[in-house]
Amino acid sequence: MTRAVLFDTETTGLDPADGHRVLEIAALELINDLPTGRHFHTLIDPERDIPEEVVRVHGITARDVAGKPRFAQIAEELLAFFGAGPLIAHNAPFDFGFLDAELRRIGAPALDRGRMVDTLMLAKARFPGLPNSLDALCRRFGIDLSARTTHNALLDCRLLAEIYVELTGGRQRGLDLAAESAAAPAIAYAHDRARRERPILVSDAERAAHEAFLAKLKSPLWLD
Structure with a gap:
C-alpha cells in the first residue's frame, strides 16, 4: 500500500521572493494513487495585503482570512498530514517554493525535492504541445468543471486527483485483480466443459453419405 499526498496552495502573488505569502492550502490523501476521502484544508492569515x-x-x-491562523500555527499539523511519502501538485515547483519560504520563516527545513511529483510535467509528457492547465486537462478527460468559478485550493485538489488518476492509469490499478484472478480458473473450466459437452448432431443424409463412404474401404482396421 503506497500513500501519497496531493496538495494545492493559493497565494497573494506569484513569487515568495517578492514577499508574497500562502493564504490557503488544501491536501488530499491518496492510497495507491486513489483518493481515500481524508483531507487537510485551511485558510491562512498571510500577514500582508492581498492585491x-x-x-x-x-x-x-482580506475579510475571508481575518482571524484565521498564521502559517506557524498550522505547520505542524500540515507536515504531519504530509507524512513521508510523495507530494503531488500541478506545477509543483511553484507550490514547493511557497511552502519552503513559509517553512524558512519558522526555522523549519525545506521540503525534500525528491518527494515532488509534478502533474504538469506528467501532462506535458503525455500531451506535448497541447494546453495542460488544470482547466484544459479537466476538459480533455471529461471532468466536470461547473463548480470552478474561481480558484479554490480544496476544489482544485479534488479535480487534480481525478486528473492524476487519468494520467497514471489509477482506475486500472484500482480494479479488484485478486477477485478476477480467483474467478479466472472457474470461468476457464466452465468454458472448456461447455466445449467438451456440446453434442454433435448429424442429419440422416450425412449419416447415409458416411456409411456409403465406409462401404468403399477395403478391410478397415476397426473391423479387425
Whole structure:
C-alpha cells in the first residue's frame, strides 16, 4: 500500500521572493494513487495585503482570512498530514517554493525535492504541445468543471486527483485483480466443459453419405 499526498496552495502573488505569502492550502490523501476521502484544508492569515488582481483570480479577500491562523500555527499539523511519502501538485515547483519560504520563516527545513511529483510535467509528457492547465486537462478527460468559478485550493485538489488518476492509469490499478484472478480458473473450466459437452448432431443424409463412404474401404482396421 503506497500513500501519497496531493496538495494545492493559493497565494497573494506569484513569487515568495517578492514577499508574497500562502493564504490557503488544501491536501488530499491518496492510497495507491486513489483518493481515500481524508483531507487537510485551511485558510491562512498571510500577514500582508492581498492585491486586487489576485483576489479576482481566487476570490479570497482580506475579510475571508481575518482571524484565521498564521502559517506557524498550522505547520505542524500540515507536515504531519504530509507524512513521508510523495507530494503531488500541478506545477509543483511553484507550490514547493511557497511552502519552503513559509517553512524558512519558522526555522523549519525545506521540503525534500525528491518527494515532488509534478502533474504538469506528467501532462506535458503525455500531451506535448497541447494546453495542460488544470482547466484544459479537466476538459480533455471529461471532468466536470461547473463548480470552478474561481480558484479554490480544496476544489482544485479534488479535480487534480481525478486528473492524476487519468494520467497514471489509477482506475486500472484500482480494479479488484485478486477477485478476477480467483474467478479466472472457474470461468476457464466452465468454458472448456461447455466445449467438451456440446453434442454433435448429424442429419440422416450425412449419416447415409458416411456409411456409403465406409462401404468403399477395403478391410478397415476397426473391423479387425
